[in-house]
Amino acid sequence: MAKGRIVAGCIAPHPPHLVYAENPDQNEPTSEGGWEQLRWGYERLRESLSKIEYDVIVILSPHWQTYVGTHFLGLENFQSLSVDPVFPNLFRYHYDLNIDVELAKQIHDKAEKSGLTVKMMENPDFRVDYGTITTGHLFNPKWDKPLVVISSNRSTDYYSAEVMQEMMIELGRITRETIEESGKKAIILASNSLSHRHFTTESDIPEDMSKEHITSHAMHLWDMRIIDYIRSGQTQRILNEMPEFIEQAIAESDGGGLSWLISALDTPEYPAILHGYGTIIGTGNAVVEWPCYKHEEDSQ
Amino acid sequence: MSDGEIIGSYIVPVHPHTYLVPEQNPGWANLRAAFDEAALRIKNSEADLLIIYSTTWPSIIGHQIQADPNPEWVMVDDDFHDLGSIPYSFNIDAEFADAWNKANHERGLKSRTINYYGFPIDVGSVVALKLLNPDNAIPAVIVSSNVYANRSETSVLAKACLDVVRSTGRKAIAITAMSLSNRMFTENIEPEEDKIHSLKDDEWNNKILELMGMGRLEDVGQLSRTIQKQIRVQKVVAFKPMWWLSAMNDNRNDLTGEVLAYEPIHGAGAAVIHLDPTSCGTGDKEYDEDDVEYFHGDRSVLDSNDSELSSIDDAVEMTEEEIVAEENGPELWEPTTADGSVNTDSAPKPVGAYPHARRVGDLLYLSGVGPRQAGTNSIPGGPIHDENDEPLDYDIKAQTHAVIDNITRILEEAGSSLDQVIDVTIFLVDMKRDFQGYNEVWAETLGKIGPARTTLAIRALPTPIAVEMKVIAQLSE
Numbered sequence: 001m002a003k004g005r006i007v008a009g010c011i012a013p014h015p016p017h018l019v020y021a022e023n024p025d026q027n028e029p030t031s032e033g034g035w036e037q038l039r040w041g042y043e044r045l046r047e048s049l050s051k052i053e054y055d056v057i058v059i060l061s062p063h064w065q066t067y068v069g070t071h072f073l074g075l076e077n078f079q080s081l082s083v084d085p086v087f088p089n090l091f092r093y094h095y096d097l098n099i100d101v102e103l104a105k106q107i108h109d110k111a112e113k114s115g116l117t118v119k120m121m122e123n124p125d126f127r128v129d130y131g132t133i134t135t136g137h138l139f140n141p142k143w144d145k146p147l148v149v150i151s152s153n154r155s156t157d158y159y160s161a162e163v164m165q166e167m168m169i170e171l172g173r174i175t176r177e178t179i180e181e182s183g184k185k186a187i188i189l190a191s192n193s194l195s196h197r198h199f200t201t202e203s204d205i206p207e208d209m210s211k212e213h214i215t216s217h218a219m220h221l222w223d224m225r226i227i228d229y230i231r232s233g234q235t236q237r238i239l240n241e242m243p244e245f246i247e248q249a250i251a252e253s254d255g256g257g258l259s260w261l262i263s264a265l266d267t268p269e270y271p272a273i274l275h276g277y278g279t280i281i282g283t284g285n286a287v288v289e290w291p292c293y294k295h296e297e298d299s300q
Numbered sequence: 301m302s303d304g305e306i307i308g309s310y311i312v313p314v315h316p317h318t319y320l321v322p323e324q325n326p327g328w329a330n331l332r333a334a335f336d337e338a339a340l341r342i343k344n345s346e347a348d349l350l351i352i353y354s355t356t357w358p359s360i361i362g363h364q365i366q367a368d369p370n371p372e373w374v375m376v377d378d379d380f381h382d383l384g385s386i387p388y389s390f391n392i393d394a395e396f397a398d399a400w401n402k403a404n405h406e407r408g409l410k411s412r413t414i415n416y417y418g419f420p421i422d423v424g425s426v427v428a429l430k431l432l433n434p435d436n437a438i439p440a441v442i443v444s445s446n447v448y449a450n451r452s453e454t455s456v457l458a459k460a461c462l463d464v465v466r467s468t469g470r471k472a473i474a475i476t477a478m479s480l481s482n483r484m485f486t487e488n489i490e491p492e493e494d495k496i497h498s499l500k501d502d503e504w505n506n507k508i509l510e511l512m513g514m515g516r517l518e519d520v521g522q523l524s525r526t527i528q529k530q531i532r533v534q535k536v537v538a539f540k541p542m543w544w545l546s547a548m549n550d551n552r553n554d555l556t557g558e559v560l561a562y563e564p565i566h567g568a569g570a571a572v573i574h575l576d577p578t579s580c581g582t583g584d585k586e587y588d589e590d591d592v593e594y595f596h597g598d599r600s601v602l603d604s605n606d607s608e609l610s611s612i613d614d615a616v617e618m619t620e621e622e623i624v625a626e627e628n629g630p631e632l633w634e635p636t637t638a639d640g641s642v643n644t645d646s647a648p649k650p651v652g653a654y655p656h657a658r659r660v661g662d663l664l665y666l667s668g669v670g671p672r673q674a675g676t677n678s679i680p681g682g683p684i685h686d687e688n689d690e691p692l693d694y695d696i697k698a699q700t701h702a703v704i705d706n707i708t709r710i711l712e713e714a715g716s717s718l719d720q721v722i723d724v725t726i727f728l729v730d731m732k733r734d735f736q737g738y739n740e741v742w743a744e745t746l747g748k749i750g751p752a753r754t755t756l757a758i759r760a761l762p763t764p765i766a767v768e769m770k771v772i773a774q775l776s777e
Binding site: 085086088089122151201 | 417483
């Protein structure tokens with residue numbers, strides 16, 4: 001069996017506003033558009049990856065929040081209606097997605113062996129979180145690739161950002177090694193925003209772009225700092241500064257996704273591609289791709 | 301119709317063990333028995349409405365109120381999905397939900413009702429309603445816990461709810477779905493291994509339970525921030541359900557409390573507590589925070605003292621009175637005390653040398669009364685401009701309500717009352733913008749009494765307020 005590999009790693013944020021703005025058939029509410037900069041960013045990401053072969057998408061979603069370890073979706077198919085509990089006016093999405101249970105179980109087992117607390121989610125009544133659905137739709141609207149869905153263990157809340165990073169760096173390493181052992185080609189997605197201070201009010205027309213901007217200058221500075229590291233291949237600095245980023249920008253990377261992603265990509269020192277940046281109800285969001293496949297080709 | 305009231309309050313745990321697998325652990329069974337006892341007490345009461353504040357339903361854009369008359373689905377817990385599924389079909393009082401939402405807006409809050417097929421009702425609400433109201437005999441309403449809300453917003457949320465309970469004559473039960481200490485074991489454990497996560501958490505839980513058993517709910521509310529720091533995971537801003545529940549009980553400290561059960565659920569402190577409004581006869585407040593009637597201002601994000609960001613937020617909160625006092629107009633004066641003067645600490649201080657009112661014969665002449673609050677000098681509904689005279693959005697209805705409340709306090713101090721007002725002159729700084737809102741509040745209040753009225757547009761008032769009233773009233777015989 002050929003060695004598997006991660007062919008790309010992405011930051012793929014999940015605000016339901018992006019799906020709402022796109023008006024896909026699966027989503028009940030309709031809009032007049034909005035957040036085009038970010039949606040075009042997702043378009044560029046999809047275009048960039050359209051010529052690459054891959055078998056599976058691995059997502060870590062901060063909106064499946066688990067306190068007792070890290071969980072993995074463990075049934076082959078999930079179909080239901082996902083209603084965002086915070087923005088139900090924007091996101092009521094009928095989903096039908098497939099899971100690569102084999103790979104999920106392999107990551108689960110390897111993580112368990114290394115001492116992490118893990119659990120497979122095998123309850124057929126379980127509703128997949130809206131973050132996974134949103135990222136899944138925006139990344140691959142055809143839903144024609146199986147997913148591995150990993151929960152967000154809330155160790156930042158329970159302990160500290162440092163403890164979260166220790167756990168997520170370990171889980172990232174395990175994810176990479178398991179993918180390599182599986183023989184599969186995988187794209188891995190951290191489904192998170194950057195700065196994450198919301199507006200506490202909503203416009204009468206949610207997609208009114210005249211009301212959209214970053215919540216504060218400080219949040220903008222943090223987002224640009226992290227994006228600068230991303231674009232210049234300084235991912236170790238992101239890990240180093242993660243506790244301050246989480247605390248001062250209320251960053252959604254507190255859910256572990258970004259640390260896990262960087263670790264799974266083996267702390268890349270080559271530049272990532274920034275496909276788009278924009279704000280959504282004041283939060284900072286970047287669509288980013290680490291083109292591992294290209295980096296490997298360049299290295300050969 | 302008699303005035304509505306809160307006829308009982310309950311605190312119940314949120315995790316699904318008590319519903320799905322109580323037999324797996326004696327403590328969970330004990331909690332289930334306490335749930336059953338609480339359900340029996342509710343059934344045997346006059347309750348016609350259950351009001352749930354759930355800590356497992358977070359919201360960002362203000363508060364959300366469930367308004368689907370019959371939400372149905374199958375709930376599976378994010379963490380404890382292996383324990384099973386909970387199908388539900390609830391009886392929601394959508395009319396009350398709409399009225400509460402409206403009352404929230406009138407008190408300056410952001411909120412909205414939720415009525416969408418398939419909306420995921422949170423685990424805390426599902427467990428509470430399934431166990432406390434198993435046959436759906438009593439309609440319920442559920443409100444979210446806003447992640448950014450602090451004490452003032454959470455308390456005003458309760459006061460708006462009470463407005464509707466009272467005006468609709470309901471006999472309501474207030475319920476908070478919550479843990480005490482909420483630190484769970486982060487590893488899988490066998491049911492028989494369950495215990496409170498740490499001795500410190502257990503000690504704090506017992507401290508809370510002791511106060512609850514004494515009916516000292518407001519004391520627990522005022523310890524909220526300390527409790528949050530001691531035994532709560534730091535993600536959420538505060539131990540805020542106690543603010544809500546205390547305000548639902550008029551911030552009382554003399555309720556009749558009874559702890560029906562206290563046990564661990566996967567390490568978290570889980571308790572079923574009954575608070576009866578009957579006074580236990582003891583327990584006055586030992587200290588009081590500012591009691592806010594209307595919400596104005598932005599929300600804090602995080603309350604930790606550890607971060608620079610939070611310390612800014614804390615500074616805003618801690619020095620609000622001083623800041624507001626400085627920002628909301630000129631220097632404040634002590635009211636003058638010539639013969640016949642009527643003054644009260646419960647009305648805002650004057651901005652010049654004059655009394656709150658002057659008694660002449662059988663008549664009482666009030667000085668111009670605005671919406672500023674006694675003690676804090678804050679302006680319900682918000683000031684009309686900032687310190688640089690940049691205009692701000694404000695709520696004329698909230699300001700008008702506050703004016704009438706201040707008038708009532710001055711009248712009562714003089715031995716008169718609102719229904720003895722005979723003539724009112726109203727000054728508005730923006731007639732075009734504010735007349736309608738002010739007029740609606742007038743119709744609901746003084747309009748029902750029927751004094752003569754004159755409404756004038758003026759350029760400005762000494763403080764950044766939009767409305768002031770000059771009142772003449774009769775004195776009680």
